[in-house]
Amino acid sequence: MSPGERVIMDARDVERAIRRMAHEIVERNRGAEGLAVVGIRTRGVPLARRIAGLIGELEDQEVPLGILDITLYRDDIFDRPQPEVRETDIPFDVTGRSLVIVDDVLYTGRSVRAAVDAIMDFGRPRRIQLAVLVDRGHRELPIRPDFVGKNVPTSRSERVKVRLRETDGCDDQVVITEGGG
Numbered sequence: 608m609s610p611g612e613r614v615i616m617d618a619r620d621v622e623r624a625i626r627r628m629a630h631e632i633v634e635r636n637r638g639a640e641g642l643a644v645v646g647i648r649t650r651g652v653p654l655a656r657r658i659a660g661l662i663g664e665l666e667d668q669e670v671p672l673g674i675l676d677i678t679l680y681r682d683d684i685f686d687r688p689q690p691e692v693r694e695t696d697i698p699f700d701v702t703g704r705s706l707v708i709v710d711d712v713l714y715t716g717r718s719v720r721a722a723v724d725a726i727m728d729f730g731r732p733r734r735i736q737l738a739v740l741v742d743r744g745h746r747e748l749p750i751r752p753d754f755v756g757k758n759v760p761t762s763r764s765e766r767v768k769v770r771l772r773e774t775d776g777c778d779d780q781v782v783i784t785e786g787g788g
Contacts, residue, residue: 609784612768615759616781621740621771624756625654628738629661631754636705639666641733643704645673647722648693650711653773654740658709673697675708680721695725702730707754711769713739716750741781743767759783 616624636642639662646655652674659670674696684690708722719737726735738754743761759781761767766786771779 612782612784614780614782615767616741616757616779618779621756621779621781624740625657626661628754628756629658629665632658632707632736632738633662633665635736635753639663639668639670641704642707643671643673643699643701644707644709645675645697645722645726647708647710647718648674648676650769650771650774651675651709653771654711654738655707655709656773658707658738671699671704673699673701675722675725677718677721677725680724682717682721697726697729700730701726701732703733705734705736706732707736707738709738711740711771712767713737713742713750713752713755714745714767716746716748719750720748740769741767757781 633639644655644659646652655672659672662670676693676695678690678692706726710718723735726732736753739752740756742752742755742758745763759767761783764785766784768782768784770777
């Protein structure tokens with residue numbers, strides 16, 4: 608941990624939140640029939656894998672998993688130097704399905720808006736739901752998550768960082784630091 612960081616979720620907290628969200632998703636959707644999970648790159652992908660795996664265990668069936676890169680759908684794409692576009696992999700038909708989009712942190716809502724736009728290029732889902740590990744508030748768009756690991760009130764000068772073993776090579780944790788968005 609770096610100086611000035613405050614841990615708000617450790618590995619056990621992250622695991623517990625993911626398990627709870629998986630249970631809530633199953634309950635709200637009355638099972639896993641017609642359900643698929645899509646993770647937003649980067650840290651939404653391992654979270655989506657874990658959630659889909661847990662739902663699969665709970666319901667004794669495989670839950671389709673997709674990976675979504677929203678780079679080209681962002682409204683700030685021209686504000687970023689050399690945006691890196693990575694692979695999107697949606698290996699199933701989204702039409703008529705209930706999709707759960709998964710991301711690590713919900714802040715302004717702009718990433719989620721971009722994700723919904725991207726999904727619509729693949730078809731028309733029956734329903735789209737949103738699962739986030741951390742909801743920090745400060746929305747700029749009328750977007751609200753359906754499943755939340757933890758609500759964390761923050762100031763705009765604070766930054767929420769999610770570290771996951773799959774992407775960061777360390778124990779799962781969520782930290783807050785000073786330093787903007």
